Amino acid sequence: MTSNVLQFGTKLIPVSTTFLRTSLSYAVVNIKPIVPGHVLVCSLRPAERFKDLKSDEVADLFQCAQRVSTAVEKLYDATSVTLAVQDGPEAGQTIRHVHVHVIPRKAGDFFMNDDIYVELQKHDKPDADGTVKGLRSVRDMEEEAAKLRKIIESTSV
Amino acid sequence: MTSNVLQFGTKLIPVSTTFLRTSLSYAVVNIKPIVPGHVLVCSLRPAERFKDLKSDEVADLFQCAQRVSTAVEKLYDATSVTLAVQDGPEAGQTIRHVHVHVIPRKAGDFFMNDDIYVELQKHDKPDADGTVKGLRSVRDMEEEAAKLRKIIESTSV
Numbered sequence: 001m002t003s004n005v006l007q008f009g010t011k012l013i014p015v016s017t018t019f020l021r022t023s024l025s026y027a028v029v030n031i032k033p034i035v036p037g038h039v040l041v042c043s044l045r046p047a048e049r050f051k052d053l054k055s056d057e058v059a060d061l062f063q064c065a066q067r068v069s070t071a072v073e074k075l076y077d078a079t080s081v082t083l084a085v086q087d088g089p090e091a092g093q094t095i096r097h098v099h100v101h102v103i104p105r106k107a108g109d110f111f112m113n114d115d116i117y118v119e120l121q122k123h124d125k126p127d128a129d130g131t132v133k134g135l136r137s138v139r140d141m142e143e144e145a146a147k148l149r150k151i152i153e154s155t156s157v
Numbered sequence: 158m159t160s161n162v163l164q165f166g167t168k169l170i171p172v173s174t175t176f177l178r179t180s181l182s183y184a185v186v187n188i189k190p191i192v193p194g195h196v197l198v199c200s201l202r203p204a205e206r207f208k209d210l211k212s213d214e215v216a217d218l219f220q221c222a223q224r225v226s227t228a229v230e231k232l233y234d235a236t237s238v239t240l241a242v243q244d245g246p247e248a249g250q251t252i253r254h255v256h257v258h259v260i261p262r263k264a265g266d267f268f269m270n271d272d273i274y275v276e277l278q279k280h281d282k283p284d285a286d287g288t289v290k291g292l293r294s295v296r297d298m299e300e301e302a303a304k305l306r307k308i309i310e311s312t313s314v
Contacts, residue, residue, distance in 0.1 A: 050238065051227050058223050059216030066215050069244065070208050080245025081207065087226065088237025090262040105247040 009095035037076035078104030166252040194233035235261030
């Protein structure tokens with residue numbers, strides 16, 4: 001039986017919210033994106049740090065990130081893409097599982113171009129009451145995943 | 158005859174300031190790092206956008222970035238690493254040549270963790286008089302490159 005969840009750190013991700021999967025990596029829409037189309041590409045194996053990945057895992061992770069960046073740039077009518085890895089707690093990593101943030105960009109999307117990183121830093125942090133606000137519904141995430149899956153499939157060789 | 162420069166967009170980089178080179182990628186110290194150890198990993202072929210890289214170039218670029226991130230984390234006594242690609246002008250790219258920023262991180266290095274990206278955004282922009290201030294000497298860059306080369310060589314398989 002195929003599992004309908006994937007591991008992301010200590011969390012479980014519904015496969016229905018993913019839109020690309022290889023033998024070593026998967027891509028998933030974000031429960032709290034900082035802009036529409038902000039998605040994640042993760043190693044399938046829950047390695048904590050970038051240095052923990054094997055050579056073929058590194059290759060596959062970023063080959064997936066490349067396909068994903070083309071897809072989100074297209075779906076969200078963007079003209080550029082930010083890719084970022086917060087590798088370790090002092091780099092802002094909260095989920096201890098290697099993942100690449102892929103963020104479609106367009107002119108004027110942030111007041112200062114790199115305010116995006118300030119948002120990236122705080123977007124999944126809990127408020128004073130200990131809860132993370134503004135999380136999306138699974139239904140909403142599944143709809144986005146389906147659109148991205150379609151683009152990825154149409155551009156696959 | 159081997160060239161003593163490498164292309165980086167429209168610029169030429171002295172090979173003496175590089176510290177890792179493969180058939181597809183190279184790593185170079187930064188003329189204006191935002192923190193000590195902020196270095197760049199570039200595709201050898203001067204492709205402009207991430208999507209322009211071939212599959213083996215993507216793999217090699219990030220396999221190099223992985224080796225480099227381990228080296229700068231070690232040399233600069235860091236505990237985390239930020240990796241970022243500004244892919245296109247709306248993502249802050251100034252040099253039109255695919256490159257990965259590799260930035261060693263430690264606790265308290267920036268007032269707010271992701272102020273690092275604000276610095277990344279403005280660090281190589283000219284002042285009002287049109288010049289970029291605070292550039293390092295080639296000598297200084299060569300010394301850093303030599304230290305990193307030594308670490309990379311000692312950890313190569």
